[in-house]
Amino acid sequence: MNNREEEMEIQVRIPTPLRKLTGEQDVIKAKGKTVGEVIHWLTETYPGLKERLRDEQGELRRFINIYVNDEDIRFIQNLETPLKEGDQLSIIPAIAGGSFARRRVTLTFPPKLIKEPVIYNIGHRFKVITNIRSANVSENMGWVTLEIDGEEEEYSKALHYLNDIGVIVEPVERNVIE
Amino acid sequence: MSYVKCLKCRECKREYSIGPTHVCEFCFGPLEVVYDYEKIKENLTRETIEERPKSMWRYRELLPLNGDPSVGMNVGYTPLIRAEGLARALGVKELYLKNDAVNHPTLSFKDRVVSVALSKAKEFGFRIVACASTGNLANSVAALAAAGGLESYIFVPYDLEQGKILGTLVYGTNLIGIKGSYDEVNRLCSEIAENYGWAFVNINIRPFYAEGSKTFGFEIAEQLGWKVPQHVVVPMAGGSLITKIWKGFKELEEIGLLEGVNTKIHGAQASGSSPITSALKEGIDWIKPQKPRTIAKSLAIGNPADGHYALKTIRESGGWGEDVTDEDVIEGMRLLAKTEGIFTETAGGVTVGVTKKLIEQGVIPRNESILISVTGNGLKTQEAIQDRVGHPLIIDAKLTEFMKIFEAKQKETESRIQITI
Numbered sequence: 001m002n003n004r005e006e007e008m009e010i011q012v013r014i015p016t017p018l019r020k021l022t023g024e025q026d027v028i029k030a031k032g033k034t035v036g037e038v039i040h041w042l043t044e045t046y047p048g049l050k051e052r053l054r055d056e057q058g059e060l061r062r063f064i065n066i067y068v069n070d071e072d073i074r075f076i077q078n079l080e081t082p083l084k085e086g087d088q089l090s091i092i093p094a095i096a097g098g099s100f101a102r103r104r105v106t107l108t109f110p111p112k113l114i115k116e117p118v119i120y121n122i123g124h125r126f127k128v129i130t131n132i133r134s135a136n137v138s139e140n141m142g143w144v145t146l147e148i149d150g151e152e153e154e155y156s157k158a159l160h161y162l163n164d165i166g167v168i169v170e171p172v173e174r175n176v177i178e
Numbered sequence: 179m180s181y182v183k184c185l186k187c188r189e190c191k192r193e194y195s196i197g198p199t200h201v202c203e204f205c206f207g208p209l210e211v212v213y214d215y216e217k218i219k220e221n222l223t224r225e226t227i228e229e230r231p232k233s234m235w236r237y238r239e240l241l242p243l244n245g246d247p248s249v250g251m252n253v254g255y256t257p258l259i260r261a262e263g264l265a266r267a268l269g270v271k272e273l274y275l276k277n278d279a280v281n282h283p284t285l286s287f288k289d290r291v292v293s294v295a296l297s298k299a300k301e302f303g304f305r306i307v308a309c310a311s312t313g314n315l316a317n318s319v320a321a322l323a324a325a326g327g328l329e330s331y332i333f334v335p336y337d338l339e340q341g342k343i344l345g346t347l348v349y350g351t352n353l354i355g356i357k358g359s360y361d362e363v364n365r366l367c368s369e370i371a372e373n374y375g376w377a378f379v380n381i382n383i384r385p386f387y388a389e390g391s392k393t394f395g396f397e398i399a400e401q402l403g404w405k406v407p408q409h410v411v412v413p414m415a416g417g418s419l420i421t422k423i424w425k426g427f428k429e430l431e432e433i434g435l436l437e438g439v440n441t442k443i444h445g446a447q448a449s450g451s452s453p454i455t456s457a458l459k460e461g462i463d464w465i466k467p468q469k470p471r472t473i474a475k476s477l478a479i480g481n482p483a484d485g486h487y488a489l490k491t492i493r494e495s496g497g498w499g500e501d502v503t504d505e506d507v508i509e510g511m512r513l514l515a516k517t518e519g520i521f522t523e524t525a526g527g528v529t530v531g532v533t534k535k536l537i538e539q540g541v542i543p544r545n546e547s548i549l550i551s552v553t554g555n556g557l558k559t560q561e562a563i564q565d566r567v568g569h570p571l572i573i574d575a576k577l578t579e580f581m582k583i584f585e586a587k588q589k590e591t592e593s594r595i596q597i598t599i
Contacts, residue, residue, distance in 0.1 A: 017203060052204065055190070062189060062464070062486065063206040074464065093206035127357075129369050149369055 010038050010083050013090040021048035030089075035066060036079035038089055053091070063094040105159070108168040109142040119146065122161060127154040180244045181218050185209040185385055188487070196242075198302050198377060200384040208483070209385045211242045219433040224404060227435075234290055234393035240429055241294055241393070242386045248300050249326035250293020252282050254393050258401035261550075263517035264530075268537055272547040274407060275514075276398055278554070279522050284321045284345065285555035286314035286476075286523075287394055287419065292322050292379060294390035299377035305329060306376045310367035312360050312415065312476045313342030314523075314554055319379060320349035331376065333363050338475060341558040359470060361481045380416075388484075391419045395426025398549060399436055406441045407549040409497070409542050411533045413525045414445045414454050415477040417488030419553070424491045444542070445492050445499035446532035448472035448524075452501035454485050459499075463489060473504045473562045474524035476554060498541045502531035508566055510534070511556060521556035529553075 009029045014022050022028055030045075032038035039060075043050035055061050066073045067090040073081050083089070109118065114137060123130050128150030135144040148155055162169050185194040189207025200209050222239045230236035234254025235247055257277045265273035278287040292315065299307050308331040309319045316332045323330035332346055336355030346353050356363045371378040379387045399406050406427055412420040424443050430436035447455045450472030453465045465485035470478035482488065492499055502510070510530035515521050522530075533550050536542045556563070573579040 017206075055205070061205045061207075063202075063208070072467075075466070093201065127366065129366075129373055131373050149373075 008033065008083070008085050011088045012038060012042065013088065015091055015093055017093065018049065018052060018091065021052070022046050033083060034079065035068065035073050035081045035083065035089065038083065039066075039079065065092045065094050066090070067092060105146055105148060106170045107144045107146055107162060108170070109137070109144070110166055110168075111140045113166060114139070114142050116165075118162070118165070118167060119144065122148075122158045125161065126158040127151065128158045180242075181214045181239055182242045182244075183212045183214050186212045198299075198304070198382045200382050211385050211389055213240065213242075213429075215429070215432050222433060222435070224400075224435055227400065234293070234390070234397070237393055237396045240389075240396070240426075240433075242389050243294070243297055244301055247293060247297040249296040249322050249328075250283075250289060253289045253293045254281065255397060256281050258398060258549075259518070261518050264514060264550075267513060267517050268534055270537060270542075270544045270548060272407075272545075274398075274402070274547070274549040275518065275520065275552050276394065276401075276549060277520060277552045278394065279520060279526065279552050279556070283325070284314070284317040285558065286318065287391070287551075287553040288314045288318040289322070290393050291315075291387045291390035292318040295377070295379035295383045295387035296322050296326050296328060298386040299328070299379070299383055300326065302377065304375075304377035306331065306374075307379060308332065308367070308370070308374075308376045309379045310334075310360070310364045310381070312478060313338050313346075313558065314476055315380065316346040316353070317342060317558070320346045320351040320353075323351065324349040333367050333370075335360050335363055335475075339559050339561050341560060345558060360479055361467070361470075364479075364481075364483075384483075388418050388422055391422035392426035392429065394419065394551070395423035396430060398423070399427060399430055404436060406436065406439055407547040408440065409442050409444060409546060409548040410551065411444045411446055411529055411536070411542075411548070412551045413477055413529045413553055414447050414488055414499070415479045415482065415525075417445075417454055417482040417484035417486075419551075420445055421484055421487045421491045423551070424495055441495060442497040442542075443491055443495040444497040444532070444536055445488060446529045447499070447501040448474040448477055448507060448528050449501040449503050450474075451478045451480060453480055453482060454488050455499040455501045457485070457489055458492060465489075472507070472524075473559075474507055474528050475559070476523060476525045477528060498536065500532045500535045500539075500541075502528060502535060506531035506535075508563055511563055512566070514552070515556070520552060522552045523554035523556050523559040524562045525554050526552045526556070527562075 012028045012030045014026055030038045031041045053064055068081055069088055119130050128148050131147040133145045133147055159169055187202035187207045188210050190205040192202055192204050218239045227236050232255040233252050259275050261273045261275045279285060281287060281289045296307055306329045307323050309315050310333045316334050319330055319332055330351040332351050333354050333356055336357055368381060371381040377383050412423055414420055420443060427439045427441060431439045445454055451470035453468045457465050467481035470480045472478055507524050507527035510527035511522060514530050529550055542548055571583055
């Protein structure tokens with residue numbers, strides 16, 4: 001076993017309802033060579049997580065789904081699923097929703113687009129969901145900070161569309177908004 | 179007067195106060211309505227029920243509203259018929275059909291769940307209701323929202339049967355066709371539900387919505403003279419109906435209106451969308467999601483929300499499950515139409531086909547009482563069967579023309595009889 005393998009870091013995406021227990025972190029760099037080891041590392045590091053992820057018998061709770069790079073671990077080797085450098089692990093409540101990424105951008109509108117229903121249009125044309133977090137629109141200029149949910153492909157199509165019609169799109173650092 | 183106590187997580191049993199919420203904050207399990215059965219037992223008798231108007235609301239004590247229903251007053255109490263013709267065709271002694279193909283107002287069992295969901299949504303103060311649907315739910319939400327003065331948004335896979343699209347649009351709703359499977363529609367709607375403050379009948383209103391299905395079970399028991407059949411066959415999509423029919427029987431037993439519930443509940447799926455029956459046959463208690471491919475679009479759910487509980491119901495009741503091919507689905511629809519004069523949708527074809535299969539396998543003994551759940555209407559899924567029912571004979575308006583055809587028909591019948599002999 002070489003050092004590099006022992007210190008292998010796995011990115012774990014934490015769903016919103018559990019972020020209170022991870023100090024509001026949505027992505028955690030965890031350690032472990034299998035899914036089980038990563039879960040163990042997480043529950044040791046963030047004590048409150050244990051009872052949320054495992055039931056009284058220590059089994060993974062039925063309505064917690066775990067994905068390795070978008071593949072459900074029940075279709076791989078469950079908790080025994082081996083991990084390699086760069087793998088991404090997602091913890092997703094089964095009923096509460098899908099494995100969507102949530103991204104935030106600031107859109108700056110030139111005057112000619114102020115009266116256009118741009119945000120409605122991207123929700124209408126692409127499979128993305130928009131949520132306005134803050135905004136300031138005057139007669140000549142406007143900006144909106146937007147949370148955009150959706151799969152990678154749809155998200156990037158939406159951004160291309162915004163660019164094409166002349167909206168300036170800038171990514172927002174997470175902590176700027178909340 | 180309400181007998182509802184609280185919402186309770188089906189997994190970790192944590193309790194929540196009544197509100198538009200469906201997931202346990204702690205373990206992410208689904209929430210379910212809890213009633214005070216002791217009090218209901220003191221106040222509800224068979225006679226009280228029998229005196230009430232013939233709708234699903236005659237069982238209102240066992241439904242989760244605070245006040246009177248405000249949407250769907252006339253839903254339910256559909257015909258339960260003894261099916262002699264189909265019994266002969268299947269070679270069984272005692273067969274019944276519970277026919278929600280003629281449920282009011284949109285011809286499927288979904289009117290039951292939607293009338294509870296929308297009445298509850300109004301109690302909560304919502305003005306906009308929404309749903310993710312494979313079609314029947316879309317029809318029902320659109321119609322009942324219109325009747326109840328609510329605005330509605332309805333999300334469906336874009337390639338639904340024409341009848342279901344038209345039968346939604348006509349009510350003046352906002353219909354959104356999603357380029358994807360129902361599972362993708364459903365996933366998207368969970369996200370939309372989080373971002374918009376609407377009453378999504380099968381998401382944040384789901385605990386209340388699902389309770390409406392129990393009335394299908396209550397009616398079976400009452401219409402059979404407060405008895406239950408030995409076997410009930412139920413189509414499974416999301417897996418909710420089957421669990422609620424069983425819950426309905428058990429509740430009637432709990433409050434003393436029914437004795438000795440020994441029904442075996444059997445689940446029916448199409449082979450092209452059979453995550454629940456596959457798990458049953460493999461003996462596992464979790465669901466492997468599938469990508470549905472079947473003409474039974476109303477059952478085409480590859481990742482059923484209540485799949486785990488459907489499995490549990492089947493196992494707990496001692497029932498079994500099967501799935502049938504699209505060909506068998508069409509045969510099932512035709513058999514029901516020809517023997518009983520009931521035109522059911524593809525889902526009904528699935529249920530008839532599976533019943534036949536379970537009888538042939540000996541899982542359902544031929545001398546025991548059986549009930550087939552018919553949950554939707556064939557006029558909504560005409561595409562599935564339009565090439566399989568023949569064509570009208572077109573003639574000129576002349577008697578001789580008709581006589582020619584009639585003679586030919588008679589010869590055909592005679593030769594068929596001779597072959598049979």
